[in-house]
Amino acid sequence: MSVTNIMVIGAGQMGGGIAQVCAMAGYNVFLNDLNDDALARGLAVITKNLSRQVEKGRMTEEDKLATLGRITNTTTLESAKEVDLVIEAAVENMDIKTKIFAQLDEIAPAHTILATNTSSLPITEIAAATNRPEKEIGMHFMNPVPVMKLVEIIRGLATADEVYETIEDITKKLNKVPVEVNDFPGFVSNRILMPMINEAIYTVYEGVATPEAIDEVMKLGMNHPMGPLTLADFIGLDTCLYIMETLQEGFGDDKYRPCPLLRKYVKAGWLGKKSGRGFYNYN
Numbered sequence: 001m002s003v004t005n006i007m008v009i010g011a012g013q014m015g016g017g018i019a020q021v022c023a024m025a026g027y028n029v030f031l032n033d034l035n036d037d038a039l040a041r042g043l044a045v046i047t048k049n050l051s052r053q054v055e056k057g058r059m060t061e062e063d064k065l066a067t068l069g070r071i072t073n074t075t076t077l078e079s080a081k082e083v084d085l086v087i088e089a090a091v092e093n094m095d096i097k098t099k100i101f102a103q104l105d106e107i108a109p110a111h112t113i114l115a116t117n118t119s120s121l122p123i124t125e126i127a128a129a130t131n132r133p134e135k136e137i138g139m140h141f142m143n144p145v146p147v148m149k150l151v152e153i154i155r156g157l158a159t160a161d162e163v164y165e166t167i168e169d170i171t172k173k174l175n176k177v178p179v180e181v182n183d184f185p186g187f188v189s190n191r192i193l194m195p196m197i198n199e200a201i202y203t204v205y206e207g208v209a210t211p212e213a214i215d216e217v218m219k220l221g222m223n224h225p226m227g228p229l230t231l232a233d234f235i236g237l238d239t240c241l242y243i244m245e246t247l248q249e250g251f252g253d254d255k256y257r258p259c260p261l262l263r264k265y266v267k268a269g270w271l272g273k274k275s276g277r278g279f280y281n282y283n
């Protein structure tokens with residue numbers, strides 16, 4: 001299946017990064033969000049990232065402008081008519097995602113693949129909102145998208161082999177490494193990462209050590225590039241809580257119980273770096 005035009009839904013941290021790497025690889029990208037402000041913010045981050053590549057001598061100014069020229073902003077889903085692949089990176093909420101996918105299924109041509117960047121929601125359930133479950137797939141990028149090499153590719157129950165192969169091929173063209181996984185809560189990445197982060201939060205909660213000490217242990221002792229609490233702030237504490245709840249509910253197992261301190265921080269609006277405060281202060 002040949003792919004030329006891609007629509008990315010959501011111009012936030014993940015969607016913006018996905019749009020950037022797709023445009024850099026030569027694909028025409030329709031970047032969609034709810035309003036012009038969100039699109040302008042997304043495009044400003046992409047422009048800043050590309051300018052840095054120019055400063056570092058990894059890209060010419062001409063290539064930067066050509067890359068930006070391949071991105072078209074849109075606030076409606078109608079552009080799905082023109083694309084071969086949609087990558088959805090909207091908020092992590094099953095109701096919102098199923099509504100978006102049902103609409104896309106109406107608008108997009110029959111050949112269009114509908115992928116989601118969900119970090120833990122079931123692909124099979126999202127696919128059931130459409131009449132093309134064989135064309136549904138998970139394409140889970142890591143944050144920050146322009147830097148991280150992995151794309152976890154998740155097969156839903158009905159995903160066609162041909163669709164998997166197309167997505168695997170595109171991932172390589174984006175200069176990333178595809179890893180195939182099956183559709184279970186949290187897939188592989190978040191099933192392993194989030195319980196570690198949750199345990200680090202329990203370690204603060206129980207007074208075993210300070211956030212700084214815990215992060216230092218994991219950075220210097222395990223060679224992690226960031227400690228788990230810094231990483232939690234960077235991902236967003238609301239996202240961490242949501243993923244733990246998805247694991248707990250999906251497996252029906254209290255070993256995934258979110259730490260009460262994580263709930264408390266989220267209730268307080270301490271969402272990590274994006275809100276200015278989480279385990280650390282960013283103001």
Ligand code: CAA
Pocket residue numbers: 049052056119141142143144145146147148189190193225226231235239
């Ligand atoms: N966007 C684009 N580029 C970025 C960036 C961002 N947000 N943050 C850092 N970079 C780039 C920098 O510009 C720099 O590039 P140059 O080589 O051009 O200088 C490069 O990354 C390295 O950055 P720094 O030297 O400033 O800092 P660093 O060495 O600490 O690297 C990092 C930053 C790559 C983020 C590193 O700390 C890291 O790997 N952290 C862990 C990230 C991680 O675990 N991500 C997965 C999160 S989980 C997830 O995404 C899944 C989910 O569902 C929740």
